[in-house]
Amino acid sequence: MISSESLRSYLARLAAKQPTPGGGAAAALHAAQGAALVAMVARYTTGAKYEQHAPLVQRITADADGLIEEALHLAEADEAAFQAVIDSYKLPSGTAELKAARAAGIQSALIQAAETPARLVTLSGEIVDLATELYDVANANVISDVAAAADAARAAATTARVNIDINVVAVKDPQARARLARQTDGIEEKVVLAADALSARVRERILG
Structure with missing residues (x-):
C-alpha cells in the first residue's frame, strides 16, 4: 500500500515499466503533500503571538490532517481502480454472453477510474481554500510553504x-x-486560479 511503503519503494514502482501506480496516484500524493504543508504552517502558527487566531488555526490543522488521510486513500484507490480497468480488458470474450459481460465490466471499471480523480479535484480545492484562510494569519517564517501547498494542490487538480x-x-x-x-464542472479552473493568486500574494509578501 502506498501509505505504508517507503518513498524509495513507491518511486521505484512509479518508475517501473508497469501500469500502476501512475499519474493518478502521483496526483493524490501531490494533494497529500499540499495538505501536509498547510498543517505544518498551521502548527507553526500557535502560541501567545497567535492566540487570537487559535480557533481558526485549530480548525485548519484538523481539516488539513483529515485531507492528508483522504488523499492517501485516493492514491491507493486510484491504483486499484486503474488495475481494475486493466483486468477488465483481460476478461474472456469467446461468446456473445462473455463479450457483453466484458464490455459491461470495462465500462464499469472506467467509470470508477474517473470517480477517484473527480473527488481529488474537489479535495485539491479544499486544500487551496485552507491555505488561503491561513495566509492572513500564518507565521511569516514559514509563509513560503503556504505557496508550496497551493502549488502542490494545483498540480494535483490539473493532473487529476x-x-x-x-x-x-x-x-x-x-x-x-x-x-x-458535473462533479468537476469548473472546479479545476477555480483551483488553478486560486492557487496562482495565493502563490502570487505570498511572493509579493516575501519580496516586499
Whole structure:
C-alpha cells in the first residue's frame, strides 16, 4: 500500500515499466503533500503571538490532517481502480454472453477510474481554500510553504483532470459521462486560479 511503503519503494514502482501506480496516484500524493504543508504552517502558527487566531488555526490543522488521510486513500484507490480497468480488458470474450459481460465490466471499471480523480479535484480545492484562510494569519517564517501547498494542490487538480479525461472519453453511457462532468464542472479552473493568486500574494509578501 502506498501509505505504508517507503518513498524509495513507491518511486521505484512509479518508475517501473508497469501500469500502476501512475499519474493518478502521483496526483493524490501531490494533494497529500499540499495538505501536509498547510498543517505544518498551521502548527507553526500557535502560541501567545497567535492566540487570537487559535480557533481558526485549530480548525485548519484538523481539516488539513483529515485531507492528508483522504488523499492517501485516493492514491491507493486510484491504483486499484486503474488495475481494475486493466483486468477488465483481460476478461474472456469467446461468446456473445462473455463479450457483453466484458464490455459491461470495462465500462464499469472506467467509470470508477474517473470517480477517484473527480473527488481529488474537489479535495485539491479544499486544500487551496485552507491555505488561503491561513495566509492572513500564518507565521511569516514559514509563509513560503503556504505557496508550496497551493502549488502542490494545483498540480494535483490539473493532473487529476487529465486522468478524468482519459477515462471519460472511453465511457459510452452519455448519462454517466454527464454526471462525471458535473462533479468537476469548473472546479479545476477555480483551483488553478486560486492557487496562482495565493502563490502570487505570498511572493509579493516575501519580496516586499
